[in-house]
Amino acid sequence: MSRPCVSLESVLCAVHGRALLEIDHLSVAEGERVAIVGHNGAGKSTLLRLLSGFLQPVHGSVEVLGRTLDRPLPPGELRALRVEVGQVMQGIHLVGRLSALENVLIGSLGWITGWRSWTRCFPANEVANAEGALRAVGLLARADTRADRLSGGERQKIAIARLLMQRSRLILADEPTAALDPSAASDVCRLLVNAAANASLITVVHNPSLLPLLADRVIGLKMGRIAFDLPPAMVGEQKLVELYRPDMGSNRTYWGASAIPGSEAGVEAFS
Numbered sequence: 001m002s003r004p005c006v007s008l009e010s011v012l013c014a015v016h017g018r019a020l021l022e023i024d025h026l027s028v029a030e031g032e033r034v035a036i037v038g039h040n041g042a043g044k045s046t047l048l049r050l051l052s053g054f055l056q057p058v059h060g061s062v063e064v065l066g067r068t069l070d071r072p073l074p075p076g077e078l079r080a081l082r083v084e085v086g087q088v089m090q091g092i093h094l095v096g097r098l099s100a101l102e103n104v105l106i107g108s109l110g111w112i113t114g115w116r117s118w119t120r121c122f123p124a125n126e127v128a129n130a131e132g133a134l135r136a137v138g139l140l141a142r143a144d145t146r147a148d149r150l151s152g153g154e155r156q157k158i159a160i161a162r163l164l165m166q167r168s169r170l171i172l173a174d175e176p177t178a179a180l181d182p183s184a185a186s187d188v189c190r191l192l193v194n195a196a197a198n199a200s201l202i203t204v205v206h207n208p209s210l211l212p213l214l215a216d217r218v219i220g221l222k223m224g225r226i227a228f229d230l231p232p233a234m235v236g237e238q239k240l241v242e243l244y245r246p247d248m249g250s251n252r253t254y255w256g257a258s259a260i261p262g263s264e265a266g267v268e269a270f271s
């Protein structure tokens with residue numbers, strides 16, 4: 001069996017003595033497509049931050065693509081991780097003053113070296129590849145348009161074209177369809193799955209109707225813990241109602257600051 005692309009054991013993430021995420025065990029195989037669902041504040045983005053090396057656990061082990069992320073990585077390794085882990089995050093991180101094509105080319109910065117990388121003078125074959133990526137998301141005609149003149153849906157598609165250039169082994173997408181109309185949301189999901197043809201894909205999503213498009217496995221997070229881990233066909237309305245129903249009176253996510261050593265300074269690592 002192939003090595004898991006993501007492996008978490010006995011992980012606790014906490015800030016100022018408050019537990020945000022507690023995962024006993026989570027493993028994602030290479031090529032798997034996983035959706036994460038859960039109420040606001042359930043810990044979905046925290047999980048993605050952990051997997052992208054932006055946040056370290058208070059204790060437990062985190063392995064992503066063979067790298068141990070329990071401690072901050074040295075800069076060289078962090079850069080390598082950034083190339084291997086592609087991200088489409090809330091708020092879409094495009095450079096507004098650059099054209100759509102230039103934004104897509106940024107995806108290849110991890111692959112080109114030396115003066116070309118510093119001066120952003122991309123070789124002709126990479127420019128052709130970037131045009132191909134724009135064509136794949138249906139936006140070649142907007143290649144020269146500044147990113148800040150594009151619609152939300154168009155910008156999401158540009159972010160996916162950039163992923164195509166990055167050739168990541170793991171793609172983390174945090175609500176990639178937020179604020180899109182239903183048709184644009186389906187388009188973006190299909191493009192994302194295509195972009196992840198040779199990668200593992202973990203997507204945070206709020207709209208349950210998109211689950212079958214995006215995932216072959218759905219993980220429900222509730223108050224920082226895994227509530228279920230099921231195929232999309234088994235995530236029916238009842239499961240979702242239970243997942244999103246507030247648990248009144250629970251104080252599980254709060255401890256005294258002294259109860260979780262190492263979590264006092266967590267907010268710096270978090271922000």
Ligand SMILES: Nc1ncnc2c1ncn2[C@@H]1O[C@H](COP(=O)(O)OP(=O)(O)OP(=O)(O)O)[C@@H](O)[C@H]1O
Nearest residue numbers: 015020039040041042043044045046047267270271
């Ligand atoms: N910078 C921060 N400092 C301290 N706590 C934070 C910070 N950001 C988020 N949190 C807390 O961490 C918990 C989990 O937040 P997270 O963003 O992971 O939730 P989420 O499931 O992604 O929610 P949403 O659906 O609203 O995006 C929340 O209780 C939130 O208040």
